[in-house]
Amino acid sequence: MMMRFDGRFGFPGGFVDTRDMSLESGLCRELLEELGPAISTVDITEKDYRSSQVREHPQKCVTHFYTKELKLDDLERVELESGLAKDHGLEVMGLVRVPLYTLRDGVGGLPAFLCNNFIGNSKSQLLYALRTLRLLREDQIQEAIRASQNIQY
Amino acid sequence: MMMRFDGRFGFPGGFVDTRDMSLESGLCRELLEELGPAISTVDITEKDYRSSQVREHPQKCVTHFYTKELKLDDLERVELESGLAKDHGLEVMGLVRVPLYTLRDGVGGLPAFLCNNFIGNSKSQLLYALRTLRLLREDQIQEAIRASQNIQY
Numbered sequence: 192m193m194m195r196f197d198g199r200f201g202f203p204g205g206f207v208d209t210r211d212m213s214l215e216s217g218l219c220r221e222l223l224e225e226l227g228p229a230i231s232t233v234d235i236t237e238k239d240y241r242s243s244q245v246r247e248h249p250q251k252c253v254t255h256f257y258t259k260e261l262k263l264d265d266l267e268r269v270e271l272e273s274g275l276a277k278d279h280g281l282e283v284m285g286l287v288r289v290p291l292y293t294l295r296d297g298v299g300g301l302p303a304f305l306c307n308n309f310i311g312n313s314k315s316q317l318l319y320a321l322r323t324l325r326l327l328r329e330d331q332i333q334e335a336i337r338a339s340q341n342i343q344y
Numbered sequence: 345m346m347m348r349f350d351g352r353f354g355f356p357g358g359f360v361d362t363r364d365m366s367l368e369s370g371l372c373r374e375l376l377e378e379l380g381p382a383i384s385t386v387d388i389t390e391k392d393y394r395s396s397q398v399r400e401h402p403q404k405c406v407t408h409f410y411t412k413e414l415k416l417d418d419l420e421r422v423e424l425e426s427g428l429a430k431d432h433g434l435e436v437m438g439l440v441r442v443p444l445y446t447l448r449d450g451v452g453g454l455p456a457f458l459c460n461n462f463i464g465n466s467k468s469q470l471l472y473a474l475r476t477l478r479l480l481r482e483d484q485i486q487e488a489i490r491a492s493q494n495i496q497y
Binding site for chain 1: 347349350351352353420423424427428432433437438439440441442443447452453454455456457458459460461495
């Protein structure tokens with residue numbers, strides 16, 4: 192995920208005017224601006240579409256969520272070139288990997304990560320992706336959510 | 345700051361056995377492992393020392409805090425090479441810049457960033473650095489803290 196200009200975690204993306212281009216073309220443009228040149232070799236298609244959500248406030252908006260599996264080599268290339276992205280230091284303050292494990296103390300890792308500050312529905316999008324892409328089992332996800340809710344500040 | 349393996353934000357650093365080396369040498373070793381090769385040209389000395397804090401639990405531990413001002417060029421080089429760090433993808437999940445502004449809505453930027461999950465005393469170290477290095481005025485810091493405490497989840 193990325194740390195955004197507003198101090199919250201979110202996924203790369205942005206507004207697309209579908210009178211001008213397809214959602215997927217708009218997404219590729221946003222990814223290029225926010226993740227940098229290495230993502231340009233990754234093709235996003237309708238097959239990568241996951242879900243949509245309608246938001247009524249502060250203004251009506253439909254968010255469309257896509258996921259893409261990258262080989263570790265490709266991910267590392269994106270990370271290495273992310274500092275060259277047009278929006279680096281502007282919209283994007285940095286990229287981070289999401290820890291998909293829980294440490295022996297029961298809170299470090301994914302539970303603690305879920306206690307960070309997320310924009311809009313991006314935290315539920317993250318959990319939805321972990322579930323539907325079977326990156327974690329349902330009981331692991333539920334346990335991480337439960338542990339995150341018990342963390343004291 | 346960096347997103348740590350445990351899902352929390354913190355500063356680069358680590359344990360140093362002062363029977364083996366000075367605090368500054370140990371810090372430089374940790375920075376190299378966590379930030380990557382570009383930091384090796386940055387020399388940390390006793391002049392960069394800021395503060396210390398004693399922690400009694402879970403085990404007695406003294407944290408020493410150092411800050412270093414980098415030119416933007418040097419910071420960008422560190423960011424670009426951070427993916428080459430030995431600990432990248434292990435102890436370090438990514439580097440992020442801290443937004444030092446507040447957006448017009450009164451919460452986006454530093455206030456929202458302060459609502460993320462921080463390890464140990466790293467959030468107070470961040471605020472201490474902003475104050476003592478005069479990166480923000482005292483009233484700006486207080487306002488950001490106040491705004492962050494009013495953010496609803």
